[in-house]
Amino acid sequence: MNTRVDSRMIELVHVNRSFKRADGQTVKAVQDVSVVVEEGEFVCLVGPSGCGKSTLLQMVAGLLEPSDGGIAVAGKEISGPGRERGMVFQKDSVFPWMRVIDNVEYGLKCRGVAAAQRRDIARTYLARVGLAHVERAWPRELSGGMLKRVAIATVFANGGRVLLLDEPFGALDYVTRRQLQSVLLNLWDEGGSAARRTILFVTHDVDEALALADRILVFHSGRQVDDLAVTAERPRTVDSLLLPDMVAIKRKLLAHLGLEEGSAASRIAASHEAGV
Amino acid sequence: MIATTRARRGRWISVAVFLALAVIWQILSMVYTVEAQPGEPMIAGWQILFTKTFLTLSDYWQGGLGVPTVADGAERSYLAALLSVLSHSADTIGRMALGLLLGGAVGLLLGLAVSWSRWTRRLFDWPLQFLRTLPLLAMVPLFQLWFGTYFLGEVLFVAYGIAVIVFAGAVNAVRNVPQIYIDNARSLGASRWTLYRTVILPAIFPAMRSTILLSLGAGWSAVLGAEYLGAQSGLGFIIVYAQQFAYLDRMFFIALLFILYTSISYWAIGRLSARLLAWAPPSQRR
Structure with missing residues (x-):
């Protein structure tokens, strides 16, 4: 992967976002997230619902302001939406x-x-x-x-050189979702790997993330809890998901989502139960 | 096929109801023969309405086109009556149409202005919400003293009556525009001006359609009320004079004209707006 400084497309520095709920309580939706996304990277944001991944995407889109911290796209601090960042919404x-x-x-x-x-x-x-x-x-x-x-x-x-997709296929049936995933990948790849756009893709579907991403960022309770590289070759097939590396990543993801023991989610749940 | 048959049947039912009402009126006129004054029945049958009553409307012909007025000693004539009905109708309809255009445009612009920025909200929202609560007809004398009783005063009064309704409807409709369309437009690079022109305006159109149909009723009441309270022409003006002499048949005739005009205006605006809503699901076009 390219690590030159000028290839950084999206840079989040200590980004925080809190909301005031109707009952007056403050909810910290995003807490101290710092992420660098390289140009042309396809990054999936994964996490249980309410983990702050959509809020983060809204902030990169410029539709929501961070309470604290900075976001730069192509080296420039953003203020509001811009056409260099296209957004595909869930609804x-x-x-x-x-x-x-x-x-x-x-x-x-x-x-x-x-x-x-x-x-x-x-x-x-x-x-x-x-x-x-x-x-x-x-x-x-x-x-x-x-x-x-x-x-x-x-x-x-x-x-736009940056595309932000907020659970775009979440409401679609399985067949349509698979079709649209390949539509998206083909467009992303249309000019060869050098011309690829940078994509941030929010999903709660682990298999979708594995099929699409170069990198998977895992969020929980507003914090980034993991950063997993997906190195399987493209185009990925059903068989790709069976590669040992992929299975290992999937296992980690499931653990983070609280579906297996030893996860951040289950630890946090356990600490809540213990009254910490 | 089924739909067209059903629509045709619906139309026949409407025609039948219409005819039944006319027949009931005629029967009532024959059963209840009390007179308000000698020669003026409380309920005038159709044979009177379309002959004697219509002819008497030539009293309100204000002259011109080589047709002399009754006030100048001329005989009543069907030509003078027809010209009288047409000219007074034209005055009323003209005031209504101009008031509708002006009031609709101003009400819409002010309604949009409330959401445009914090400054415009402060500027327009409170004063207009206050203005909205004033009773419409109580304002007639004021408008006539300010702007005169012939044309400007009546038009502005109708415009005012329509604008307050359209304003309230627009403020509410803008509030209900789904945020996702606004977010989508902004993320695609729309400026605020473009956003209002290409997203807010079309998005509020279905809601504004019912608001405008609602304001039509207020507009017709306003124009009639304004004419009733001091205009020198128009259908409301005829009603005032007919009422002073207890000419019930003339008042009824004018009321029928009003029903005709309001129905046509509802139908025309409904059709026109339905055509502009080709994009919307059928339920929003009815």
């Missing part, structure tokens, strides 16, 4: 009042790209996600999986 974010092609063009239009040029770009990406035939359709006429394809085409068309 449907496709604008229902625009036709599919207009949705894909949206970011380009915001930037003032000429009509003919942005249409070309949008068509290219719609074709890549397999939706060339529905470019004039209204979003209400598409299935959940197709809407996700539109959202992916939209962020890729917008040309």
Whole structure:
């Protein structure tokens, strides 16, 4: 992996975020997280629900401000959203009042790209996600999986070097999820390994993380508790998941999620029970 | 196929109800023959409404087009009556339409302004919420003294009545825009101006549609009320004069015209907005 300083794409330095709940209590959603993501890396954020992984992603997107700490993208401290960071949301974010092609063009239009040029770009990406035939359709006429394809085409068309995906496939059925995983990987790899975009991908699905990631960051109770490199070659197949390294990683992940003994989760649960 | 059959049957039912009401009215006019004053029945049958009553409306013809007015000694005529109905209707409809456009636009802009920034919220929200609670008809004399009784005063009054409703509806609709659309637009690089134009406006449209249909009712009441309380023309003006002489048939005739116009306005705006909502699921287009 490239370790030159200027290849750092995303840098989080001692990032904290707390929320005030309605009952007045403060919840620390993210605590002292420092992460460096290299350019072109595909990083999955994994952890039980409520561990702060989505909050972290929202902060990198600029939709949420850290309570403390700094976030830099491509060497520049961020303040608010920017088009160099595309976001794919868990829920449907496709604008229902625009036709599919207009949705894909949206970011380009915001930037003032000429009509003919942005249409070309949008068509290219719609074709890549397999939706060339529905470019004039209204979003209400598409299935959940197709809407996700539109959202992916939209962020890729917008040309951001960083893509942030917040459990994008969480609500989809198994087959659709697998299809979209390979759609995403193909787009990520479209220009060869040198042109890869940097991806932060939040998921609670361990197998999804293993299939997609170069690196898996594990979170628990707002803290980063592990950083696992996934070295299996691409394209990964069903067999890849059976490699000894992969099984070892999976075991660790399951342990972190509290599904096996000796995990951070079970230790924390145990300490809670002990009243610490 | 089934849907069109059902729609056709629904239309026939409406026609039947309409005819039944007309027949009931006619029967009532024959059964209840009390007169408000000699020659003025409390309930005028259709044979009176479309002949004598209609003819008397030529009294309100204000002249022009070579057709002399009754006040100048001319005979009542169907032509004068028709011109009278058309010109007074045009005044009323014109005031309503301009008031609707003006009030709708101002109410919408102010409603959007409340969410635009902290400053605009402070500036507009409280004063407008206060203005909203004032009883509409109590404001008529004020508007007429400020802006006159012929045109400007009436239009501004209608605009005011519509604007307060559209304002409240817009504030509420903007509040209900799903955050995810706003986040998505911002992360794709939309400026605030672009966000309002391409996301907030279309997203609130389904909710604004019902608000505008609601405000239509208030608008028609406002224009009638304003004309009733001092205008020199319009259908409300005819009602005032008819009422002073207990011409119940004329008042009923004007009321029928009003029902016709309000129905057409609801139908037209409903159709127009449904066309603009082609993107929305059918349940939001009805």
